Structures are given as C-alpha cells and as structure tokens.
Amino acid sequence: MSLTKQSQLFYPAIWFVIVAIVSLFLVANRTQLKVETNILKLLPKSEADPMLDVAFEQYASKNMRQLVILLESDRPEEGINAAKNLVSELTNSIHIEDIKTQVSAKRQQAIGEFLFKYKHSLLSQSDRLLLSQKNYDEFNAENLEIIFSPLAGGLTSLITSDPFLLSYRFSQSLDSTSDFVLKEGFLSTQVNNKNYILIVASLATSPFSQKTQSDLTALLSELSSQWQQQQAPVRMLTTGAMFYAAEAYRTAEHEISTIGLTSLLLVILLILVSFRSLTPLLLTSIALASGIGAGLSIILFIFEEIHLITLVFGASLIGVAVDYAFHYFVISKSLQARQRVRKIFPAISLGLLSSVVGYLSLLTTPFPGLNQMALFCIVGLLVAYLTVILLFPIFSLKADASGWLLTLCRNRLAKIAQVPAFAIWCFLWLLPVVAIAIVLGQTVSQDNIRQFQTTSTKLQQDEAQIKSVLELEASNQFFLVHAKTSEQLLIQLEKIQPALENLVNQGVIDGFENLSQRLPSEVQQQSNYRLISDLYQSQAKQTLLEFGVITQQQYTMALQEFDQDVGVRLKPEEWLNSEMGSPFKSLWLGQIAKAHVAIVPIIGINDLAALSDINSNVRFVDKVGKVTEVFSQYRVQTTKLLLVALLLITLMLSVRYGLLKAITIVSAPLFSISVTVIALFFLGVNLTLFNTLALFLIIGIGIDYGLFFAESSRLSERTFLAITLSALTTIFSFGLLALSKTVAIQAFGLTMLIGIASSYILSPIIGSLVLKHSGK
Amino acid sequence: MSKYSLIILVSALFFANQSFAQCTLDTITQRLSETKLNASFVQSKKIPALENVLKSEGSIWLSERADLVWQVDKPIKSTMVIKQGDIIQFNRKDQRIDSHKAVAPTGLAGLFYSIASGDFAALSEQFEIELQCNQLTWEVLLQPKDQQISQFIKELRLTGDEQINSFSYLEKRGDNTQVELTHLKTPLSSELARYLD
Numbered sequence: 012m013s014l015t016k017q018s019q020l021f022y023p024a025i026w027f028v029i030v031a032i033v034s035l036f037l038v039a040n041r042t043q044l045k046v047e048t049n050i051l052k053l054l055p056k057s058e059a060d061p062m063l064d065v066a067f068e069q070y071a072s073k074n075m076r077q078l079v080i081l082l083e084s085d086r087p088e089e090g091i092n093a094a095k096n097l098v099s100e101l102t103n104s105i106h107i108e109d110i111k112t113q114v115s116a117k118r119q120q121a122i123g124e125f126l127f128k129y130k131h132s133l134l135s136q137s138d139r140l141l142l143s144q145k146n147y148d149e150f151n152a153e154n155l156e157i158i159f160s161p162l163a164g165g166l167t168s169l170i171t172s173d174p175f176l177l178s179y180r181f182s183q184s185l186d187s188t189s190d191f192v193l194k195e196g197f198l199s200t201q202v203n204n205k206n207y208i209l210i211v212a213s214l215a216t217s218p219f220s221q222k223t224q225s226d227l228t229a230l231l232s233e234l235s236s237q238w239q240q241q242q243a244p245v246r247m248l249t250t251g252a253m254f255y256a257a258e259a260y261r262t263a264e265h266e267i268s269t270i271g272l273t274s275l276l277l278v279i280l281l282i283l284v285s286f287r288s289l290t291p292l293l294l295t296s297i298a299l300a301s302g303i304g305a306g307l308s309i310i311l312f313i314f315e316e317i318h319l320i321t322l323v324f325g326a327s328l329i330g331v332a333v334d335y336a337f338h339y340f341v342i343s344k345s346l347q348a349r350q351r352v353r354k355i356f357p358a359i360s361l362g363l364l365s366s367v368v369g370y371l372s373l374l375t376t377p378f379p380g381l382n383q384m385a386l387f388c389i390v391g392l393l394v395a396y397l398t399v400i401l402l403f404p405i406f407s408l409k410a411d412a413s414g415w416l417l418t419l420c421r422n423r424l425a426k427i428a429q430v431p432a433f434a435i436w437c438f439l440w441l442l443p444v445v446a447i448a449i450v451l452g453q454t455v456s457q458d459n460i461r462q463f464q465t466t467s468t469k470l471q472q473d474e475a476q477i478k479s480v481l482e483l484e485a486s487n488q489f490f491l492v493h494a495k496t497s498e499q500l501l502i503q504l505e506k507i508q509p510a511l512e513n514l515v516n517q518g519v520i521d522g523f524e525n526l527s528q529r530l531p532s533e534v535q536q537q538s539n540y541r542l543i544s545d546l547y548q549s550q551a552k553q554t555l556l557e558f559g560v561i562t563q564q565q566y567t568m569a570l571q572e573f574d575q576d577v578g579v580r581l582k583p584e585e586w587l588n589s590e591m592g593s594p595f596k597s598l599w600l601g602q603i604a605k606a607h608v609a610i611v612p613i614i615g616i617n618d619l620a621a622l623s624d625i626n627s628n629v630r631f632v633d634k635v636g637k638v639t640e641v642f643s644q645y646r647v648q649t650t651k652l653l654l655v656a657l658l659l660i661t662l663m664l665s666v667r668y669g670l671l672k673a674i675t676i677v678s679a680p681l682f683s684i685s686v687t688v689i690a691l692f693f694l695g696v697n698l699t700l701f702n703t704l705a706l707f708l709i710i711g712i713g714i715d716y717g718l719f720f721a722e723s724s725r726l727s728e729r730t731f732l733a734i735t736l737s738a739l740t741t742i743f744s745f746g747l748l749a750l751s752k753t754v755a756i757q758a759f760g761l762t763m764l765i766g767i768a769s770s771y772i773l774s775p776i777i778g779s780l781v782l783k784h785s786g787k
Numbered sequence: 788m789s790k791y792s793l794i795i796l797v798s799a800l801f802f803a804n805q806s807f808a809q810c811t812l813d814t815i816t817q818r819l820s821e822t823k824l825n826a827s828f829v830q831s832k833k834i835p836a837l838e839n840v841l842k843s844e845g846s847i848w849l850s851e852r853a854d855l856v857w858q859v860d861k862p863i864k865s866t867m868v869i870k871q872g873d874i875i876q877f878n879r880k881d882q883r884i885d886s887h888k889a890v891a892p893t894g895l896a897g898l899f900y901s902i903a904s905g906d907f908a909a910l911s912e913q914f915e916i917e918l919q920c921n922q923l924t925w926e927v928l929l930q931p932k933d934q935q936i937s938q939f940i941k942e943l944r945l946t947g948d949e950q951i952n953s954f955s956y957l958e959k960r961g962d963n964t965q966v967e968l969t970h971l972k973t974p975l976s977s978e979l980a981r982y983l984d
Contacts, residue, residue, distance in 0.1 A: 144792060152863060152879060154878060155863040156863055156865045158841065158880055159841065159843045159859050159862060159863060159865065160859065160865055160867065160876075161830065161857055161859070161867065161899070161964075161966075165834070167834045167841070167962060168834065169838050170834075170836070170837065171836045171837065195935070353801070374869055378928070439827075487846070558862050559837075559839030559840070559841060559842070560837070560839075560842075561837065561839065562837075562838050562839070565837070565838075710959070
C-alpha cells in the first residue's frame with residue numbers, strides 16, 4: 012500500500028527534521044554553551060521588591076569577584092617577599108582587575124590632601140562628642156601627645172594651617188578597627204606569633220568563568236607550593252566565591268568522569284548482555300542523545316544558559332526515556348517493526364503523558380532552576396518518545412532478549428502469581444499513611460541553598476582560619492538603606508549608627524561599615540563647622556601658644572582660612588570619585604527605582620535571629636535565609652503538587668481503564684514514594700526540596716511500570732524484562748548519584764535508588780492486580 | 788684653598804683615621820652593647836613652618852630583653868615601646884592606643900631601635916655610613932640609600948663615647964630634631980618595665 016510506504020518515509024523524516032533543527036541549533040550556539048554554576052541563579056526573583064533584587068545583584072556580584080588571600084609566615088620578611096611576588100603575578104593576570112593590598116605613598120598622600128581640603132566640615136564621632144561637650148582640654152592633650160611624640164613625622168608641617176590637627180584626627184578615625192598595620196605598604200598583622208599579610212584582589216571576569224578559575228587556581232597553587240618548599244615556608248590561605256565555584260566545578264567534573272563513566276559502562280554492559288546485539292544499544296543511545304540534545308536546546312533557547320543542577324537532574328530523564336526503548340525491544344519476538352510500535356503505543360503514550368503532567372506542576376513554581384529542569388525533562392522525554400515511535404521502525408530488529416533472561420523473568424512471575432496479591436495490596440495502603448505522618452511530623456527543615464556546595468574541607472578550614480585573623484564582610488546579609496535624595500540617605504545612615512553600635516555592643520554582630528562615618532550629610536557637615544568654629548573661638552588656642560606649637564600670627568591666619576571655608580562641603584559624587592571614597596563605591600548603589608540606595612555591610616554575624624529591619628527605610632537583607640525559607644515553602648508546595656499530580660494522572664487513566672484499574676496503576680508510585688519517605692526517615696535523611704523533586708521522577712517511572720503491564724495481554728515475562736532493564740538502567744544512572752559529594756545531588760541519588768528499587772519490586776504485584784481487574 | 792692644602796687635608800684625615808685603628812663600627816657596636824641605654828633626654832625639634840623650637844623631655848631605656856622604651860614627660864606624657872619590628876604606644880593616662888591610631892610608621896620604629904642598640908650592621912643595609920673618630924669620641928653620619936627611607940629622612944647623626952651621647956635627624960621637609968642624652972646611674976627599669984607586659 013502506497014500510504015504505508017509514504018508513512019514509512021514520512022515518520023522518520025519528521026524525526027530527522029527535529030533532530031536536524033536541534034543539532035543545527037546546538038552547533039550554532041556551541042560557543043555559548045555555558046554551564047552556570049552560580050547558586051544564586053537558582054533563586055526566584057523577589058517580584059515584590061525590584062530594588063532589593065538590583066541591590067543584591069550589584070552587591071553580590073562585586074562581593075563574589077573578591078579573592079581574599081592571606082599569607083602566613085613565621086617572620087615578616089618572607090611574607091612580604093611572597094606578597095610582592097604574588098602581587099606582581101596577579102597584576103600580570105588578565106583575570107585580575109584590581110589589587111587592594113598595597114596602599115601606595117601616592118595614594119596616602121592623595122587621601123591626605125583630599126581630607127585637608129574638607130577639614131573644616133569633617134569630624135569623627137568621638138571628636139563631635141568632645142567638641143559638643145566643649146571638652147577642649149582633652150582635645151588639646153590628645154593633640155600635644157601627637158605633636159611631641161618622637162615619631163610625629165610629617166604632621167608638624169600641618170600645624171600652621173590646621174592647628175587642631177582636624178584632618179589628621181578625622182583620617183585616624185576612619186581606619187577600620189582591625190589590627191592590620193602597613194608594612195612596606197602591605198596590610199600586615201600578627202596573631203599567635205604568626206605574621207599575616209592580607210591581599211584582596213578583584214576579578215575582571217565572572218568568578219564562574221571556568222577559564223578564570225582554572226588559570227588562577229593553577230597560578231596560586233604553583234606559587235603556594237613554591238613557598239611551601241622554601242626554607243622559611245609561607246602558607247597561602249584563600250577564600251572567595253571563585254574558589255568555591257572552582258571546587259564545585261572540579262567535583263562535578265570528577266564525578267562525571269567517575270560516577271558517570273561507571274554508570275555508562277554498566278548500562279552498555281546490561282544492554283549487550285540482554286540482547287547480544289549492537290542494534291538495541293545503538294538505538295537506545297540515539298533515543299537518549301536526541302532527547303538530551305533537545306532538552307539542552309530548549310533550555311539554551313529560552314534561558315540562554317543551563318544550570319549545572321538542571322543538567323544533573325534533567326539528565327535523569329534517561330531513567331524514564333529508556334523505558335520506551337526497552338519496551339519496544341522486548342515486546343515480542345515475531346512482530347514487524349510497525350506492529351511493535353502499534354502494540355506499545357498506548358502504554359508509552361500514556362507513560363509520556365503521565366510524566367509530562369508530573370513535570371508541568373514543577374513549571375508553575377517561580378524557581379528558574381525548577382522551571383529549567385521541568386522543561387528540559389518534558390522536551391527531552393517527548394523527543395526520546397518520538398525517536399522510539401518514528402525512527403526505531405525503520406531498522407529491522409533481529410535481536411531478541413536473551414532466552415535465559417526471559418526464563419528468569421517467567422519463573423519470577425510464576426512465583427508472584429502464587430502470592431495473595433490483593434491482600435498484600437490492601438496491606439500496602441498503610442505505607443502512604445505512615446509516610447504522610449512522617450512528612451507532617453517533620454519539623455526540622457534542611458532546605459538550605461548551601462546543599463549545592465561541595466564540602467571541601469580545605470576551603471572551609473582556610474575560610475575559618477582567615478576569619479580568625481581578619482573580619483570578613485558577610486556576603487549574603489546586609490542592611491539596605493534607602494531614601495528619596497542622597498542627602499536624606501546620608502541622614503538616614505547617620506540616624507542608624509547608634510542602633511548598629513548597639514548590635515555590636517550586644518554581640519549580635521562584630522562590626523559594620525557605615526558610609527556616613529566617612530561621608531557626613533550636609534546637615535552634619537554644617538554642624539561640624541559650627542563646632543569647629545566654637546573651638547577656634549575658645550581658649551583652646553592658649554595651650555598651643557603656651558607650648559610654642561604655634562604663634563599668634565599663625566593662629567590668626569589659620570582662623571582666616573577657617574572663615575573662608577564657610578561654604579566648603581564634601582559632596583557624595585566628589586567623595587566617590589576620590590581616592591578616599593572609591594574603595595566604597597560598591598556600598599553606594601546610587602538611584603534604583605526612584606530611590607537612593609546604600610548598603611551597610613555586616614562583619615561577623617553571631618546571632619542571625621536577632622537581626623531584622625531597623626525601620627521601613629532600613630531593611631535587613633538575608634538572601635541565604637530567604638532562600639532557605641523559600642526552599643521550605645516550595646518543598647511543602649512540591650509535596651502537595653506531588654499528590655495533585657497523582658490525582659490528575661488517576662483521573663486521566665480512569666478515562667481509559669476505569670477508576671479501579673487507574674487507582675491500582677497509580678498506587679504503585681504512591682507506594683514507592685511512601686517507601687522512600689519512610690526509608691529516608693529511618694536513614695536519618697531529612698526531606699529536602701531535592702528529595703521531593705526526585706519523588707516526581709519516581710512517579711513517572713512507577714506509572715510506566717504499571718502501564719506496561721496494564722497494556723499487555725497477560726502477566727508477560729517480556730513486559731517484566733523490559734521493566735527490569737529500565738529499573739536497572741535507572742539505578743545505574745541515578746542511584747549512583749548517591750555517591751556524589753554535593754549534598755543536593757547525593758540526596759537526589761539516594762531517593763532515586765530507593766524509589767526505583769521499590770517501584771520495581773512492587774511492579775509484578777501491581778501488574779498482576781491490574782490484569783485481574785481487566786479479567787485477563 | 789690651594790691644591791696642595793687640599794691634599795694635605797685629605798691625607799691628614801686619612802692618617803687620622805689610620806691612627807685610630809680601634810675606631811670601627813664593630814667596636815662601637817661592641818662598646819654600646821656592654822652598657823644598655825638608660826638615660827634621660829632633651830629633644831628639640833626645629834620645624835621650618837613654625838617659629839618656635841618644640842622642646843620635650845623624657846627618658847629612654849633599653850631593657851635586658853632588648854625592648855626600647857621611650858617616654859616623653861614634658862610637656863605631656865606619652866610612652867612608646869619598640870620591640871623588634873613592632874611598636875606599642877600609650878597615652879598620657881597610660882592607656883594603650885589602638886595600633887591603627889598610633890602615629891609612628893613601623894619602618895621608623897625599626898630605625899629607632901637599630902640606633903638605640905647601635906646595630907650598625909642593620910643600619911648599613913639602609914644607609915651609607917661614615918665614621919669619624921677622635922681620641923675620646925666618635926661621630927657617625929648616616930645617609931639613606933633605601934628609597935623608602937630617603938622619602939622621609941635626609942640624614943642621621945650619632946655621637947658618643949662609651950655610650951651614645953646625642954643623635955639628630957634631618958627630615959626631607961626640613962624638620963631638624965636634636966636629642967641629647969644624659970646617662971643615669973639609677974636604673975629606669977623600676978619605672979618603665981611595666982610598659983613591657
């Protein structure tokens with residue numbers, strides 16, 4: 012019949028067109044194939060507050076580009092030599108934009124000159140207090156100590172135009188409270204008889220760029236091992252987002268080459284042993300490759316990049332996709348290719364539909380990561396399915412499953428036929444009850460975004476040691492301050508200073524960085540000017556005259572200079588572009604959505620729970636905490652969606668099979684996920700979002716197993732073999748992820764392992780019941 | 788001055804040095820190390836910008852553990868302790884000043900330390916040293932060859948016999964500081980040792 016002939020060409024042609032489009036797209040975009048490893052990209056946008064998102068993005072991207080390097084040595088000399096060496100190497104690297112370690116004499120001078128210009132408007136907090144209390148004696152005494160110190164150095168030349176050392180006093184108040192001092196221009200400190208030199212570099216490129224990661228980690232580890240071999244060794248401690256990202260990437264790469272390769276070999280071996288032919292292996296590979304290729308394309312097309320987690324989770328659709336292929340191969344020995352397709356069509360179509368229904372619910376969540384994963388799976392499954400029904404029939408299939416395997420399956424089924432399936436089934440309904448009790452009873456939530464991080468002890472030790480030497484800004488928690496104008500913003504910042512100091516005094520935090528201490532508001536500057544004016548008019552000058560620090564004539568001239576400065580005020584723009592303000596640019600976010608916004612970073616959080624918004628204009632931002640909270644919400648929501656998906660699938664199947672049979676089919680995945688929840692509970696593994704996601708896949712796979720039996724005419728050993736092969740493949744592919752070092756992936760793998768194993772064990776029992784309901 | 792008299796002068800200086808073969812930097816270091824510094828001082832600082840000379844007084848002491856304590860008494864008390872490569876300062880109420888607020892750059896502190904202990908070996912790394920002796924006293928002139936130091940200091944001058952009697956330093960910007968020492972019989976340790984803890 013000509014129609015058949017046409018369709019024989021037509022169907023594969025459709026497949027070829029799809030695969031050609033996918034391939035062309037992938038080839039055209041191969042340079043853009045970027046695997047995103049940034050955890051924060053998984054987060055939903057907080058639509059309610061765009062300012063918060065922009066602010067966080069700006070701050071985090073700046074913060075994540077920082078490399079913090081601490082050099083530890085017994086004597087300062089070796090440390091300084093190593094630091095010089097490191098700085099020159101980093102300066103030559105194209106990946107480094109800026110190194111913030113050496114404060115050059117030129118820069119110090121520029122800061123000094125800048126402050127000198129605005130000396131009559133700037134006062135430190137403690138000096139404001141002294142002057143407002145008119146405690147001029149104390150003020151003078153402090154100055155005399157400085158002037159008569161044997162090492163007073165360059166200060167004395169300032170006295171004639173700044174007799175009260177105002178610019179010097181202000182500059183001294185600015186240095187952070189850390190114990191770092193300048194040694195040959197390097198920030199150095201001593202802790203427990205060890206010398207430390209701090210070097211902070213910022214990356215020119217993204218910390219998630221693999222080129223940046225590999226170049227810089229190679230450079231640093233080479234230097235580090237050189238210094239270790241020196242007679243007086245220098246230890247390099249590092250921390251920063253790039254090091255963690257590099258570590259995550261290395262781990263993933265390592266796991267793909269170990270876990271991934273092992274799975275692949277096991278699956279190939281399984282197919283070869285089962286069919287003793289290359290055709291099934293080849294066809295299965297084509298089905299999986301086109302599925303994954305299509306999934307990848309759609310993600311790149313819509314999201315422009317794929318997240319590592321999507322790739323790992325998404326690739327698990329292999330577990331479902333192989334079902335279709337195996338079912339095709341083992342359905343019957345004698346059938347023609349087209350007949351095979353016709354025979355398995357209802358089962359695999361319903362299987363596909365069920366999985367898609369399951370994944371669709373994930374598409375409704377606001378997590379870009381979950382959306383990517385769901386879309387990847389839906390498209391990937393669809394294309395794998397199309398490969399089976401469109402492409403497979405053009406190959407003649409001579410291979411059949413090994414006879415001994417079929418005998419094994421037949422014997423197993425014969426044994427199962429003797430068990431009281433219905434009684435067991437009724438009894439199994441206890442499982443969901445127990446599982447629901449566990450889920451409802453679980454109070455401790457572990458939905459932490461840090462589960463995406465690997466647990467590298469070296470990095471954690473380094474970070475802990477760095478934190479013991481210096482105070483690092485928390486990168487995910489800060490105060491966000493906003494106001495209508497930049498002046499109001501500075502006033503707001505000044506207002507919260509006492510509240511922030513209070514937090515330090517209470518031990519909630521170790522410190523903070525408030526811009527208003529460096530850049531006072533105009534109102535404050537005017538008040539400073541008045542306080543200084545009082546000082547000039549007071550008797551304070553007598554002490555200076557008495558000790559010969561200044562003559563009356565010089566004092567009069569200084570006073571004239573002061574009078575001329577009446578309108579000289581330091582403006583934010585000028586400050587930001589000066590040597591003094593430029594290091595703090597990242598804290599001044601400028602205008603976002605009609606508001607002027609600044610950040611107050613927090614140093615060392617000791618009691619996270621005690622931190623909250625200071626007022627409606629000063630918000631406490633905690634992205635990690637927020638994510639943990641959102642993850643928990645979505646875990647709860649996903650658990651509910653799981654039940655919704657089961658319900659929808661039951662309704663859909665009851666159209667074809669009637670309610671009782673549909674419930675029986677759906678009971679298989681329901682029992683499996685219940686067993687999984689119970690098993691995880693006894694293994695002490697907390698239910699997280701990632702486990703819950705794996706449960707979705709278990710539903711898709713469990714349904715397939717039930718459907719294959721429902722669509723076969725009897726409790727067929729061939730169907731059972733197809734299920735056995737699918738289950739083993741899935742376990743080889745994803746159960747092995749339980750060995751991963753990334754907590755999230757490990758949880759996913761373990762869940763898959765238990766879920767698939769229980770689905771498989773349950774499948775013949777459910778299958779025999781389904782067939783009984785059909786009266787077969 | 789004629790050519791000849793210049794030659795005579797140069798050779799006189801040459802012979803003068805020859806005749807005091809005992810007068811070398813090493814022997815001075817040796818002598819200074821025998822008696823630890825234990826003196827009161829008067830400092831006068833002449834600053835071009837100011838009309839008056841800034842005068843201060845105090846005491847200076849090098850401990851057995853080789854920590855240098857420099858205390859100003861007048862016009863206002865302040866104390867500085869220089870340990871190897873490290874500097875600690877106290878205000879007039881004997882409260883320790885946060886290191887970041889301390890006035891002195893640590894490089895200068897190391898220099899003071901080398902001077903007080905007569906460590907010319909360390910100083911010669913950063914300075915060109917010229918030594919002149921007569922029968923009883925010696926004078927050392929130090930001129931920086933280290934670029935970082937030459938940004939601040941033009942020259943240093945030390946005089947002494949068995950001990951250092953005075954030193955002065957001329958800063959790049961013209962400040963001239965003269966420190967005269969009077970060696971004391973009574974040890975300062977009873978007063979100053981408490982700053983070392």
